[in-house]
Amino acid sequence: MKRILSCMQPTNRLQLGNYLGALRNWVALQDEGQDENGSANECLYGVVDLHAITVPHNREALANSTRETAAAYIAAGVDPDRSYIFAQSAVPAHAQLAWLFTATTPMGWLDRMTQFKEKAGKNKERASAGLYSYPILMAADILVYKATHVPVGDDQKQHLELARDIASSFNEKFNGGEEFFPQPEPVITGAATRVMSLRDGTQKMSKSAESDMTRINLTDDADTISKKIKKAKTDAGVVPSNDKECEGRPEVANLIGIYAALSDQTKEQVMAEFGGQQFGVFKPALADLAVEKLSPITNRMNELMADPAEIDAILRAGADKANELAQPTVDETMKLMGFWS
Numbered sequence: 001m002k003r004i005l006s007c008m009q010p011t012n013r014l015q016l017g018n019y020l021g022a023l024r025n026w027v028a029l030q031d032e033g034q035d036e037n038g039s040a041n042e043c044l045y046g047v048v049d050l051h052a053i054t055v056p057h058n059r060e061a062l063a064n065s066t067r068e069t070a071a072a073y074i075a076a077g078v079d080p081d082r083s084y085i086f087a088q089s090a091v092p093a094h095a096q097l098a099w100l101f102t103a104t105t106p107m108g109w110l111d112r113m114t115q116f117k118e119k120a121g122k123n124k125e126r127a128s129a130g131l132y133s134y135p136i137l138m139a140a141d142i143l144v145y146k147a148t149h150v151p152v153g154d155d156q157k158q159h160l161e162l163a164r165d166i167a168s169s170f171n172e173k174f175n176g177g178e179e180f181f182p183q184p185e186p187v188i189t190g191a192a193t194r195v196m197s198l199r200d201g202t203q204k205m206s207k208s209a210e211s212d213m214t215r216i217n218l219t220d221d222a223d224t225i226s227k228k229i230k231k232a233k234t235d236a237g238v239v240p241s242n243d244k245e246c247e248g249r250p251e252v253a254n255l256i257g258i259y260a261a262l263s264d265q266t267k268e269q270v271m272a273e274f275g276g277q278q279f280g281v282f283k284p285a286l287a288d289l290a291v292e293k294l295s296p297i298t299n300r301m302n303e304l305m306a307d308p309a310e311i312d313a314i315l316r317a318g319a320d321k322a323n324e325l326a327q328p329t330v331d332e333t334m335k336l337m338g339f340w341s
Ligand code: AMP
Pocket: 007, 008, 009, 017, 018, 019, 020, 021, 022, 151, 152, 153, 154, 155, 156, 192, 193, 194, 195, 196, 204, 205, 206, 207
């Protein structure tokens, strides 16, 4: 049996990249091998609120953002009857294991992490110690469940490699080279594993980018989605017919990738259909497709958010199960490290 684990931060609103790069694959893995006995895979999906406080956060908004992120998971197709949805802060084992790893991970491994450099920018001295050690907490999120598969977007590849290194180093140092923590496999699939900004094809689409016009939020209404796509940056050329015609046109290639992912086609199929046409034809088609695929999610999210008590009940049940699975791992880890117990 595969054990699937993945998480998102409850910061701002979820955007199209979160959906196409990660969330859609979470649902696919949940549904894989499904039969009358239930899901073939055991799936755990966390809302990582302890990660969210590594940058200045709004205390009034945190709990509700956690609910909203859980609602987005459910609206996108994660079924709380088959998968466990929980808040990271409700499962103390994550932070406990993170400390055991922090104390034993070389600084040099963290120095290599490019996301910290991007996020801290020029203000490295002011960035929190938590932002720096963030990938260790992420490794703990994964290893505390001995997860075998981790569906994420392309930007998390390096963090997954660190989690694998931490697992092997622990096995080597504290378990005589035998496997205690398995090697988690990244699952990075689909036509849009890295969705780029609608305004600058060299920047990742992100929920924290300043301008809202760079991204499509899962909470945007149909008019907003259409407006953002119609205003997305392209060029004076026509829609490309092959990869070669995408070269040097990152914004155009990005829109093709989004269309392909939303319509479950390859980029080649999309270019075969639209190649040679004007963007004035392609963009409205993309806008219609995006609205058709995203508005059911938006509507369902709004319905769910109208009943926060129901979401809280789901999060509580998920945390009970997550605690049951995670705490024994910390207990055993401490024993292997030689703690008094
Ligand atoms: P975050 O918003 O940083 O918590 O990311 C949650 C998940 O969404 C991770 O698996 C990311 O890899 C994925 N993700 C975030 N932004 C993008 C993007 N622009 N394209 C593809 N995947 C993304």
